[in-house]
Amino acid sequence: MPIPVLLVLCVALTDALTAFPPKFLVGNLNKDVVVKCNTSKLQVAWTQNGEPEPMAELLAEGRTLTILGLDLPATGNYSCWDGGVLLDSTYVVVGNSGEEGRNVSCQAESYRGSFHCSWLGPHSAVFRARLTHSNGSVGDWVHAAGHGGRFSTSFTDPSFCPFAEELRPLQLSFEGISDTSFLNFSIHFFVRDIVRPDPPQELTARMQGGQLHLAWAPPASWSLPKSYFALLYWLQYELPNGTQVDAFVEGTEKMSLQERVQRVRISCQDPYTNSSWSPWSGWWEVDTAWLRGG
Structure with missing residues (x-):
């Protein structure tokens, strides 16, 4: 059964990246990429960015969709459907070296284990970051706020002790997805190197x-x-x-x-x-x- 035109238009309007997609797939440029629909249905229909006729060259077999020779027009949100029912979605992007977005600046107001970071990235991107704490444990992903290509978020390390000598640096890992590309990079620093007090x-x-x-x-x-x-x-x-x-x-x-x-x-x-x-x-x-x- 064809997907209703009104439903397709609604999906197209909401496919723009406003938050980090819960499911994404990073492929290599000009290489095949396999997208799988998480469903028990044996046959599904596919859309790319809400369009029932994707620009990409595709091979559909049951619950599996192969993108032949991934290029930039073939990136985006791939959704599988059972008639008018959305079953699953995967955002497909091209891997990137991550050179964009490495200009990270972090600042702490004190030695309480909290700090704020900002960085630059593509205007169309959404970012998330997570902290490896001073005790070695890895924190949850924190979604970043973005405006005009500048992104920022705040972190707190509950294991940080302000009275102890810092023996190992903190690590921040970043992941970003634009409308076409995936970026990831990380930085290391000591809190003592990013402290800048507020004014007296x-x-x-x-x-x-x-x-x-x-x-x-x-x-x-x-x-x-x-x-x-x-x-x-x-x-x-x-x-x-x-x-x-x-x-x-x-x-x-x-x-x-x-x-x-x-x-x-x-x-x-x-x-x-x-x-x-x-x-x-x-x-x-x-x-x-x-x-x-x-």
């Missing part, structure tokens, strides 16, 4: 005894206790003539200045791993505070 918080300024007293707090996301997870602070303040002055403070969250200061901002860094500096806090206008104190 609660920056305040007050006049007392002819000095401007600044105080602040570590980022709310930073690991505790502070005595173990120390931070190096970088203060940058601006004088009324526009001159900018840098000052570095470690082991405390306060500082006193005698200069007439117009505004100040602050950043921080883990001094023991030479991590990246945090983003700057916003400028804190302090000249009016100075005038009130005077």
Whole structure:
């Protein structure tokens, strides 16, 4: 029985990749690929991307479909049918070297075992990734969010111990499927190499005894206790003539200045791993505070 036209149109509209397909098959370019329908039916009908007359050169035998000489037009979603009943679907793609998508950047806000990664890939692709934990166990696949060819997702390693020395790197494995190709690649890294703190918080300024007293707090996301997870602070303040002055403070969250200061901002860094500096806090206008104190 032919597949109803309305049903074919509905399938065609939903065949675009919006999530990682639950069943896919990676073939080699110009090689035959065998697709099997998971059914007890002896005879089935096939569609490619919802079309009852696929562009590919095919050989159908019972529950098996052979794509003869896989090329890019022959890729896509192959569905087997019993009349108007969908039985099974397999997304067929061509293997790729994975050069696209290797530009991965990961960042952790602290040593709590959570981090965020982003990477580039084909605009039409969907990606998933999984983490090999610090204890050697392999996590579940996590589906990535994507927009305009940039993809991202977050991970947590429950076995990560912030007080122990990292003896083995974490491994992230990535799989991507575009409308025609399959990509896979992996990266290795230590958490200590991707830490970038959030900006310090609660920056305040007050006049007392002819000095401007600044105080602040570590980022709310930073690991505790502070005595173990120390931070190096970088203060940058601006004088009324526009001159900018840098000052570095470690082991405390306060500082006193005698200069007439117009505004100040602050950043921080883990001094023991030479991590990246945090983003700057916003400028804190302090000249009016100075005038009130005077």
